[in-house]
Amino acid sequence: MPICCAVPIGLTITQETNSNGHVDLTIEADHCMPARIKLGEAKIYNGPNYHIVGLGQLIGRYTTGREGRGLLIEYVRKPDIKVKMANIRIHLDDRLPLNQSGPSKDHVIKWAFLTEHKHSSGGNVQVGHVGCNLYLEDKG
Secondary structure: OOOOOOOOEEEEEEEEOOOOOEEEEEEOOOOOOEEEEEEEEEEEEHHHHHHHHHHHHHEEHHHHOOOOOEEEEEEEEEOHHHHHHHHHHHHHHHHHHOOOOOOOEEEOOOOEEEEEEEOOOOOEEEEEEEEEEEOOOOOO
């Protein structure tokens, strides 16, 4: 097996790290110069408006503008995550909240999409919106 680099590569993931408040997830790529950091906010699905609340926390409170793409994880405990994530996406594209710069873009991950937002730092911040299916059908 070929060696691709002399330094081991990994991720350090911490919870509730302080970044203008306690962000749910901080993901750091170990041994990268400059540092590569992603911030993630997690929400339990409660409709598109609640998703925007989480997006506002991520972009408006925790993100400084130096981080890489942000991550908003939507934990869905109800049936039909496909429709729920599609409805969130439609809602965001209709309203363009938090200075969203245009329509969302597809992502290769199932139940996921990307948005880009003008940040208070003057730059743009990309956010990956990822649905996580926690629904278990009761087979009684």
